[in-house]
Amino acid sequence: MKAILNVIWLVFGGLWLALGYFLAGVVCCILIITIPWGIASFRIAGYALWPFGRTVVDKPKGPGVVATLGNVIWLLVAGIWIAIGHVLTAIAMAITIIGIPLAIANLKLIPVSLMPLGKMVVPTDRPFVSTYR
Template identity: 35%
Template sequence: MRTVLNILNFVLGGFFTTLAWLLATVMSVVLIITLPLTRSCWEITKLSLVPYGNEAVHVDELIPGEKNVLLNTGGTLLNLVWLVLFGWWLCVMHIVSGIAQCLTIIGIPVGIANFKIAAIALWPVGRRVVSVETAQAAREANARRRFQ
């Protein structure tokens, strides 16, 4: 079922959203000061192309132990730069694409996936795209660690 939904996503607008993420990735490389954003941008590009079966999780959920203070402070600054340069127009694009997809009955699941990616587009630094199974295992491990 994931494959069918991913193909449907690609046909109903995922191709264009993925191209926009690729453009943002290239722009983040060209504007040298935004080079640290490239990894996050590439991660979300993968999610935009194949949203079903993958999930964007924060690295704090994947790596057990203490919170990384440097990632949190530096990540916040990078996210602010991201929001001003790239995040707002990628978010708007995913919202418009999601609304257009939800106008068709068959596109509703894909539209909902675009709305989820739109929220991630605003604040992507520190997120990694992993399989749904890996994300679930990380959540279970974090829950066990909290209750011990």
């Protein structure tokens, strides 16, 4: 079922969403000082490409002071606007019955789009994060 939902997601918005995050990551990496946000954007792009069967969790050591400061800057500059975009897209997707799981997946992207630093994407079939590095 996850594979079917991922393919439907890919066709109805996931590919464009992932390309947008990928492009933002490239721009952030070109600007050198924003490389941490670029890496986080690539991580979100991979998650946006194939969201079913995966989830976002905090890194085991937790975000440091620099990551927290970076998240606050990201939230003020881009995060809130991206989150609003996800909410509006989720509302549009939830109009049909088939779109409801896609809308839920879109809402799952909001926390990581608001605070991307200090997060990691893990499979949902492995509940223990301590095995990931």
